[in-house]
Amino acid sequence: xxxxxxxxxxxxxxxxxxxxxxxxxxxxxxxxxxxxxxxxxxxxxxxxxxxxxxxxxxxxxxxxxxxxxxxxxxxxxxxxxxxxxxxxxxxxxxxxxxxxxxxxxxxxxxxxxxxxxxxxxxxxxxxxxxxxxxxxxxxxxxxxxxxxxxxxxxxxxxxxxxxxxxxxxxxxxxxxxxxxxxxxxxxxxxxxxxxxxxxxxxxxxxxxxxxxxxxxxxxxxxxxxx
Amino acid sequence: xxxxxxxxxxxxxxxxxxxxxxxxxxxxxxxxxxxxxxxxxxxxxxxxxxxxxxxxxxxxxxxxxxxxxxxxxxxxxxxxxxxxxxxxxxxxxxxxxxxxxxxxxxxxxxxxx
Numbered sequence: 187x188x189x190x191x192x193x194x195x196x197x198x199x200x201x202x203x204x205x206x207x208x209x210x211x212x213x214x215x216x217x218x219x220x221x222x223x224x225x226x227x228x229x230x231x232x233x234x235x236x237x238x239x240x241x242x243x244x245x246x247x248x249x250x251x252x253x254x255x256x257x258x259x260x261x262x263x264x265x266x267x268x269x270x271x272x273x274x275x276x277x278x279x280x281x282x283x284x285x286x287x288x289x290x291x292x293x294x295x296x297x298x299x300x301x302x303x304x305x306x307x308x309x310x311x312x313x314x315x316x317x318x319x320x321x322x323x324x325x326x327x328x329x330x331x332x333x334x335x336x337x338x339x340x341x342x343x344x345x346x347x348x349x350x351x352x353x354x355x356x357x358x359x360x361x362x363x364x365x366x367x368x369x370x371x372x373x374x375x376x377x378x379x380x381x382x383x384x385x386x387x388x389x390x391x392x393x394x395x396x397x398x399x400x401x402x403x404x405x406x407x408x409x410x411x412x
Numbered sequence: 413x414x415x416x417x418x419x420x421x422x423x424x425x426x427x428x429x430x431x432x433x434x435x436x437x438x439x440x441x442x443x444x445x446x447x448x449x450x451x452x453x454x455x456x457x458x459x460x461x462x463x464x465x466x467x468x469x470x471x472x473x474x475x476x477x478x479x480x481x482x483x484x485x486x487x488x489x490x491x492x493x494x495x496x497x498x499x500x501x502x503x504x505x506x507x508x509x510x511x512x513x514x515x516x517x518x519x520x521x522x523x524x525x
Binding site: 189190191192193194195196197198199200201202203204281282283285313314315316317318339342343344346372374375376377378379 | 511
């Protein structure tokens with residue numbers, strides 16, 4: 187029997203359904219004049235701690251909403267809700283990252299007349315979330331210095347695609363062998379435009395610079411969005 | 413392991429493609445995966461086999477071509493391969509580099525009968 191073996195050219199993006207929904211989410215944020223950011227980092231880096239320290243100062247001047255991504259629990263959302271900030275938990279049920287469809291499903295839960303900044307805290311993971319656009323304006327990485335100064339070079343994709351990195355747990359610097367200069371040099375070699383903040387969520391050092399920068403980003407976004 | 417989600421994307425594309433062609437069996441699936449993504453070829457192979465079971469793709473071969481990162485210097489326009497993920501123009505030492513290749517996550521082609 188004659189074989190009908192043949193090749194079909196396709197050239198299709200594997201993430202197209204995620205990317206299309208991400209653009210819909212991005213248009214939603216833009217229409218509501220809301221800066222959306224995607225916060226990424228390893229488990230235990232201090233993503234939720236950073237939000238807990240940041241939110242009380244931010245909500246003096248603006249309305250903030252939070253989407254918490256977690257595999258199973260609502261522990262992080264409970265911590266955020268204690269600060270009287272609207273928060274919605276997404277449980278991925280084993281999934282290692284948020285995707286744009288999960289985010290779109292919870293958007294109707296917020297009051298969009300009064301949200302200047304939407305902070306999306308992703309599942310703790312330096313690998314998988316990097317490939318999934320949620321519709322955010324930009325990504326922020328939280329990296330604790332105790333994870334080691336080699337981490338930026340080992341996980342370059344996520345650093346290449348972020349606008350800022352918050353280096354947390356600076357209060358532990360003297361107790362570790364971390365070389366801060368190497369760490370920052372590697373981060374800038376991967377992404378020379380990235381903003382670097384050195385903070386300690388435990389003692390509060392460095393947080394003001396990060397909070398001022400983020401507030402300014404909200405103002406700039408809203409002015410440009412006009 | 414987000415390769416599961418990516419493979420969901422692969423199979424969405426396969427289903428859409430074969431609905432437009434007369435296909436009895438898929439024999440080979442070719443992907444192009446940029447080095448500036450976090451898709452891991454071994455993990456893709458593993459989930460591919462799981463996804464293929466009891467489908468038109470059962471027994472198909474998955475070929476994953478890794479695409480190296482290439483950049484273009486925004487100052488001198490030189491195009492070069494970025495081997496270490498450190499973005500520095502070898503000609504003028506500028507660090508403002510536009511990525512022109514290496515972010516692909518594509519289904520390139522299917523071999524079918």
